[in-house]
Structures are given as C-alpha cells and as structure tokens.
Amino acid sequence: MLPLTAVVAAAAAAATSPDLAKYALTDTGSTGGGNTFPGVSRPLGMVKLGPDLYVGSDSYSGYQPTGNFTGFTMLHESGTGGAPKYGVVSQMPVVGKVENPLSDAINDTRAAPDHTEVGYYKARLGSGTVLELAASNKAGMYTYTFPKPNESAGFHVLVDVSHVLSSYRGQGLEQHYLGGNITVHEQGADGYYYTGFGTYDNGWNRAAPWTVYFCGRFDAPATYKTFLGVDKASDKLAEFATEPSYESSSARLGALFSFRQTTVVSRVGVSFISAEKACSNVDGEIPEGTSLRTVRRQTRDAWNSDVFSRVTTTSTNTTELNQLYSALYFMHLLPTNKTGENPLWDSTEPYYDDIFTFWDTVRRALSRGRGRSSEPVLTPTYHEELLRSMVDVWRHQGWVSDARSSFANGAVQGGSNADNVFADAFVKGVGGKLNWHDAFASMVKNAEAVPVNNDDARDPTGSTKEGRSALPDWLAHGFITPKFSRSVSRAVEYSVNDFCLATVAAGLGRLADFAKYFGRSRNWRNHWNPNMTALGFSGFLGPRDVGGFLEQDPLSCGGCYWRDHYYQALPWEYSFNAHHDIAHLVELCGGEERFVERLEMTFEPGVFAGNAPFGHTLFNPGNEPSFATPYLYNYVNRQHLAVKRSRAVAKSYYAPRPDGLPGNSDAGAMESWLLWNMLGLYPLTGQPVFLIGSPWFSDLTIDLGACMKLRVTTTGGAEDAFYVQSLRVNGAPWNKGWLTWQDIFARGGTLEFELGSEPANWTTGPPPPSLASLTSDEARNMLHDIAGLKEHRRACTAPPKTCPT
Numbered sequence: 001m002l003p004l005t006a007v008v009a010a011a012a013a014a015a016t017s018p019d020l021a022k023y024a025l026t027d028t029g030s031t032g033g034g035n036t037f038p039g040v041s042r043p044l045g046m047v048k049l050g051p052d053l054y055v056g057s058d059s060y061s062g063y064q065p066t067g068n069f070t071g072f073t074m075l076h077e078s079g080t081g082g083a084p085k086y087g088v089v090s091q092m093p094v095v096g097k098v099e100n101p102l103s104d105a106i107n108d109t110r111a112a113p114d115h116t117e118v119g120y121y122k123a124r125l126g127s128g129t130v131l132e133l134a135a136s137n138k139a140g141m142y143t144y145t146f147p148k149p150n151e152s153a154g155f156h157v158l159v160d161v162s163h164v165l166s167s168y169r170g171q172g173l174e175q176h177y178l179g180g181n182i183t184v185h186e187q188g189a190d191g192y193y194y195t196g197f198g199t200y201d202n203g204w205n206r207a208a209p210w211t212v213y214f215c216g217r218f219d220a221p222a223t224y225k226t227f228l229g230v231d232k233a234s235d236k237l238a239e240f241a242t243e244p245s246y247e248s249s250s251a252r253l254g255a256l257f258s259f260r261q262t263t264v265v266s267r268v269g270v271s272f273i274s275a276e277k278a279c280s281n282v283d284g285e286i287p288e289g290t291s292l293r294t295v296r297r298q299t300r301d302a303w304n305s306d307v308f309s310r311v312t313t314t315s316t317n318t319t320e321l322n323q324l325y326s327a328l329y330f331m332h333l334l335p336t337n338k339t340g341e342n343p344l345w346d347s348t349e350p351y352y353d354d355i356f357t358f359w360d361t362v363r364r365a366l367s368r369g370r371g372r373s374s375e376p377v378l379t380p381t382y383h384e385e386l387l388r389s390m391v392d393v394w395r396h397q398g399w400v401s402d403a404r405s406s407f408a409n410g411a412v413q414g415g416s417n418a419d420n421v422f423a424d425a426f427v428k429g430v431g432g433k434l435n436w437h438d439a440f441a442s443m444v445k446n447a448e449a450v451p452v453n454n455d456d457a458r459d460p461t462g463s464t465k466e467g468r469s470a471l472p473d474w475l476a477h478g479f480i481t482p483k484f485s486r487s488v489s490r491a492v493e494y495s496v497n498d499f500c501l502a503t504v505a506a507g508l509g510r511l512a513d514f515a516k517y518f519g520r521s522r523n524w525r526n527h528w529n530p531n532m533t534a535l536g537f538s539g540f541l542g543p544r545d546v547g548g549f550l551e552q553d554p555l556s557c558g559g560c561y562w563r564d565h566y567y568q569a570l571p572w573e574y575s576f577n578a579h580h581d582i583a584h585l586v587e588l589c590g591g592e593e594r595f596v597e598r599l600e601m602t603f604e605p606g607v608f609a610g611n612a613p614f615g616h617t618l619f620n621p622g623n624e625p626s627f628a629t630p631y632l633y634n635y636v637n638r639q640h641l642a643v644k645r646s647r648a649v650a651k652s653y654y655a656p657r658p659d660g661l662p663g664n665s666d667a668g669a670m671e672s673w674l675l676w677n678m679l680g681l682y683p684l685t686g687q688p689v690f691l692i693g694s695p696w697f698s699d700l701t702i703d704l705g706a707c708m709k710l711r712v713t714t715t716g717g718a719e720d721a722f723y724v725q726s727l728r729v730n731g732a733p734w735n736k737g738w739l740t741w742q743d744i745f746a747r748g749g750t751l752e753f754e755l756g757s758e759p760a761n762w763t764t765g766p767p768p769p770s771l772a773s774l775t776s777d778e779a780r781n782m783l784h785d786i787a788g789l790k791e792h793r794r795a796c797t798a799p800p801k802t803c804p805t
C-alpha cells in the first residue's frame, strides 16, 4: 500500500499539471502520406495499440481512413515509409458464425469515422460492434460492446497469430509470419486466457526472425476453439477444435473465443522475453478489475507530466496550441523504450528500439543527417537512456546503425548518422552515465570499418545494414565514385559524420583524432563541380570518378533512390548540406550576394516541375535534406529572409489536421521542424549552435529540468508582423543571428523578441560559426569556447530534488 504522503503528493501533482493533452490531435498526419499512428501509446511506449486496415496498398502504421478492419494489434510504428513493420498480436471481433478463422472474409467495415485522442481510441464496426482501446507501456486493453440484437448469431474474438501488416509494393520487403504457439489456459470456473508467441521477419529493415510473446485475458466467461492451418500463407484449415495448444513453425494458428455477454474486456500483455513476462507485464500494469477509463487517464497523465508540461504558453490560440502539442506528441511516439525486454543479451543498460531512422530524425532538431536534437532540450533523461542503449548495441553487436527495429540494424540510407546524435548530445552536455570513450569508439568503428555486404537488392554495392559501406572510396580518395550508389548524397553525409567525430575528439582531448576527422569533414568539397549549371547558377555537388566529374543536371536526381547518385533530394538541395562549412560554401557560390540569390531561387515558385505540391519550388518541405535551408540566410546576415521563408513554409504546409503534414512524418522529424519554427530557433545537429528565427507565441516557457527554464517572449507580433526588430538574451541586447547552447539552455535563460511587420537590420554581429571553414586550431579553440566542453562535463550532476520557488 502507498504511504499516505505519496498519495497526497500524487494528488497535488495531478492537480497542478494542466490537461495539455486536450490540445494534442492524435490523428494529425494520419492521412495524405503522413503515415502517423493514431492509436494509443504512452510516451515512447513499447505497445502501440491500434487498428489495421486493408486498402490494397501499404498501411505503414496500420491505420487508413478507408478500407476494412482486419485486426486490432499491439505493435506499430509511426510516420514511417518504405514498407510496413509490425501489426502483430491481434484481436478481431466477429459477429456470427465462423466457419474458417483463417479466411480473408474475416474483416469488417467501418460504420463511423474512428475517434482518437491521447490515450483513447474508439472504432464502430459495420457489424455493430463498438471497440475501445487503451494502453500502458507493455500492455493494452480492449473493450468490446457487441450488438445486442445479434446475440443469437454469436459474439467472438479472433486471435490470429499469423496476422501481420503486409506490403504490396513488390520490393521484397514484406514481413513474413514464420510460426508460433497458442496455448489456452483455464481461468476460474468458466473462463480462459491465452499465451503464446509469434515469430516474424523482414520489413523495411530486412530484419532477421524475431519473436513476440503475448498473454491475453478476458473478464467474461468464454468458450474457445483453437485452429491450425496447413502452411504459413494459405487459409486452409488443418484443425479447428477445442485443443489446449498448438505450436508450429510452418502453419498459421490461433484461437477463437466466444462470448454470451455483450460487453467483454480483454487485457493483453506483450514481451520479447517470455509468455510469463507478457503475463506479468499485463498484470503489473493493468491489474484485473482496472477500468478502461483508468488506463486512459493514466496515459493522459503520463503525456501531461512527462512531455506536454515541459512546454507551456499563455497563448489562447487553439490552432497554435493544437500544433504545438500535436508536434510534441508525435516526436515522442518513437523510438520505443524496450528496457528490460531485450532478448539478445543481458545488460543493466537501457534498451531502445524502433529508430526509424536517424537519417530522418537527426535533421529534426539538428541539421543534415537525420537525427534528433530536440530531445536533449526537452526530455534529457530519455535522451541519455537512448545514447546508453546505442552504445550497448555497439558493445554487443559491433555497430550503432542509422536505423534499428525489431532488434535488428538497418536500413542505412546515407551516412552513419548515429554519429551526429552522439556529437549533438556531447556539445549539449547530455550524457550522464554514458561512457563517452565507448561512444567515441563506436563512432570510430563507423568511420573506419567497412561493413560486410548484406546483399540487399536495393543496393548491391554494399551494406545497408550498418556502417558506411562507401568507405573504401572515402578513405582512398576523399570522395565517392559511382562504384558505390548514392555516392554524392553519401559524401555530404560522411563529411558531416566526420565533423561529428572531430567534435567529440576535441572534447575528449584526442588531438590526433580531431585533426584527422576535421580534415575529412571537408571532403564534401571534392564533389563540388563548378561546371554544373542551372537557372543561372554554377557549381553544385556532382558525381565524380577518379578521372574527373560526370555530367549531371543540378535539377535532377534521376530516380532519387537507392541506386542513384543522390538519395531522395536534388543536387541543388544537397549542395546546401555541409552545415559545418557554410562560409566555404558561400565562397564556392560566388560570395554572399550570389549565395542569397541562390537561396531565393530555392523558394521561387514555378521553377521546378518536380515539386508540384509545393508550388513547383526547388524547396521540398516534406523531406529532410531541405530542412535547414531556409535558415541558412543567417550565415550572411539576412535573418529576415530566414524568418520570411521558414514562416511561409510552416504556415502553408503544416496544419493541425489529418492531412496536415507536407510528407511522411518520419518518426516525428517533420513535427520537430514545426516545433522549432514555433519556438523561433533552429538547432544545427551536432553543433552547439541555434540559428534564430521568429517565435509564434507572445510567451512560451520550456522546462529544462533541474530547476532551469528557458523563457521566450515576444512583443508586437501578429499574423503579418513577425520580423525581428530586436532581441535581448538574458536581459542584454543581442546582435547575432545565432545562439549557443551555453547561452540559453545550459543554465536556462530568457529571449525577449520585439517583432514588427517590416524587416529590420538587427543582425550586425558576427555570423554563425562555420567551424570547418576555419583552420583546425581556430576551429578547436572556437569549439571549446562556444560549446564550453569542459564545463559541460561538470554540469552533469544530479539535479536538486525540489526547486526553489
């Protein structure tokens, strides 16, 4: 029993934590290609319980606004593309006689649009059944209300262990069911519960077989029949009888539970360790007798206290509050915290999975090289655990990959962007118990060791599982020839990765390593082809052989896919992506004026047929390689243009609606871009630098933990008045278009913006640092200066238990 003081404290905390969850719209980005997951989940929760719908094309998060329900399953991703993953551990309600539980005819239509909110999901099925869902971290809860008039027809819940989200793209990336076990146990006088496991493989990351265990309980009397098919794929039945258990590595199997009452509650736990652990997960997190209302409220409370309450504003504009809290919501669905659930090795370290992918998320708060830089700011405990988990994966499996899901590395689209995530945490003083020497060793592995080719048909030239497969060229030539696919886009990313190694090396006092990787971080320059010309501009990153450059149109990336020179973005876009070396880029572009003109051309409507949804601009708001581009004006003291362009992007392509994302959420990367735009800052991944934009709110406070806060205020702002007139940082006037982590985050601080409708020339101070454009000594000194590297290590001590008021 809880001591009374704990109850009082909990009640007090609940009373003071406002219900910000009401602003988070959990269907944002669920249609129109956003692919977000609208079902139920705790922050970083292992269980994501939601519907799986069949429409004849890929359902990446299980959900579709149309189509038929085929099951309601416990594991999902959010905002991914490529090929669906998960959609396993299923229950499906059926009304009427069931002849063949493996038949495709077991699906149901939607009688009304689904209802979704933080912690709660409701679906009305064509059969008249109403289904409500709630979830804890490792368990989920289903409440079925069957249609009373159909009582004589029979009410059933089908548990099909072979259920998995399929892929229809024909790329060989579809998941497979590989066998399982179902065992039905007696529970009390006339009830049953079931345990078992299913084994699956493949998906976008081409995972080796992995197994999930489950434990499902019902609160109502039931009868049951188990079933066994004849093989992995067909719906032909071998057995359908009251057998207590089936196990098979070659056939589909499951159980059908039948009920007499109209309301049935089921609690289901999952585990990657054992069926016993799945039972203890559900019994521990959702004990018998818990109401759905309680689980729903607990989930809401968790989001409020762990995530939403960290960012508060006095604004009353509902649209903007919806955007703010929905963005925070989708940034904290993935990765998933599977601490204590890693079947591969024993460890006391945390374990995180479903990193999908750093290529995307690195850029979300960071820069180029998809990674996430918002986490160190908002949820430092989680970030530290994630980093420790990454190092633990390296310790036991040899590599920290750009992506990982279902306990398997892959797929690597560009560089080894875990490096960016490490460097970003390093310069921001996040780390706590992380062993930085091990972290650096894992980065060196990425930078020096050629991974074994995993024979992925998408890229025959090298491994897509982990590491940097184009290293042989990178090490031999300092550039990447077309012997390796995605040669140009990977060259820019490898440069950024190497810069990240240099940064951590500098902080760890490894001077030789610093010099080496600092030198390599400039290799992107070897791809600069001054003869590539488009729209009146010359000089772009181009493909090259040992003998020289190849012909390349700056406005084409061919198929822009795995086997092309550029992955998912144009040469024009990638040419802006060496964010650690912008001063040099400005020179290559012909000086500041030409650089500004080139940026302006990027946003010019009608110049590029390819980006139809975005007004035919070269800028693509829906893809990470374009993320930082609007903010690059700050490097040439045109801050007002950064505000103008980024504000227009945010207002035109983002909305708090199901179709309100400009593209795939990419595990929250898109939402993170919006969040930073709203805050008026843009974090450069792997650098201690934030480029300054223009905040949306008159007042916004970020709780940095350890009693520290960042307070951002604006005066004079309006829908048409967003240009910065002046800025005070921690009370003192500021004339630079950038800030460091030390300035406002390390100890908290204040930003006071004065906004107006006309641009003002206020950034008269030095431009943001372009570290790779300096000499290596200058760069190292500046890094120590602006990142306060030594000070950081000291700052990582335990925060006080209570904060002074």
Ligand SMILES: *[C@@H]1O[C@H](CO)[C@@H](O)[C@H](O)[C@H]1NC(C)=O
Binding pocket: 054, 055, 067, 068, 107, 108, 109
């Ligand atoms: C959905 O179910 C209805 C009713 O059984 C059926 O007519 C329809 O073809 C199904 N749609 C799909 C996409 O399977």
Ligand SMILES: *[C@@H]1O[C@H](CO)[C@@H](O)[C@H](O)[C@H]1NC(C)=O
Binding pocket: 054, 068, 104, 105, 106, 107, 108
């Ligand atoms: C759903 O069931 C109907 C029959 O009720 C069937 O015609 C249809 O093909 C099924 N849909 C799927 C996706 O299996």
Ligand SMILES: *[C@@H]1O[C@H](CO)[C@@H](O)[C@H](O)[C@H]1NC(C)=O
Binding pocket: 095, 096, 127, 147, 149, 150, 153
């Ligand atoms: C459920 O009952 C309704 C109304 O009696 C009937 O039209 C419908 O066919 C029944 N459905 C099933 C699956 O028995």
Ligand SMILES: *[C@@H]1O[C@H](CO)[C@@H](O)[C@H](O)[C@H]1NC(C)=O
Binding pocket: 181, 182, 183, 196, 245, 246, 247
């Ligand atoms: C299924 O797994 C359980 C637990 O490991 C085991 O007791 C049972 O024998 C298995 N069923 C079959 C048919 O092998």
Ligand SMILES: *[C@@H]1O[C@H](CO)[C@@H](O)[C@H](O)[C@H]1NC(C)=O
Binding pocket: 317, 318, 319, 320, 719
């Ligand atoms: C609320 O915010 C939205 C989105 O930024 C904006 O379009 C709208 O004008 C704002 N409403 C008011 C009353 O300021």
Ligand SMILES: *[C@@H]1O[C@H](CO)[C@@H](O)[C@H](O)[C@H]1NC(C)=O
Binding pocket: 044, 337, 338, 339, 340, 381, 382, 385
């Ligand atoms: C991750 O999960 C573990 C085990 O359940 C828990 O102790 C830890 O607090 C979780 N981390 C976060 C950031 O919630």
Ligand SMILES: *[C@@H]1O[C@H](CO)[C@@H](O)[C@H](O)[C@H]1NC(C)=O
Binding pocket: 529, 530, 531, 548, 549
């Ligand atoms: C650019 O083109 C000129 C004229 O054809 C040629 O002389 C020069 O070598 C080319 N430069 C590069 C870097 O290929």
Ligand SMILES: *[C@@H]1O[C@H](CO)[C@@H](O)[C@H](O)[C@H]1NC(C)=O
Binding pocket: 761, 764
């Ligand atoms: C901004 O002010 C500085 C210093 O007064 C001046 O040198 C610069 O030309 C001005 N820039 C613009 C774009 O007006």
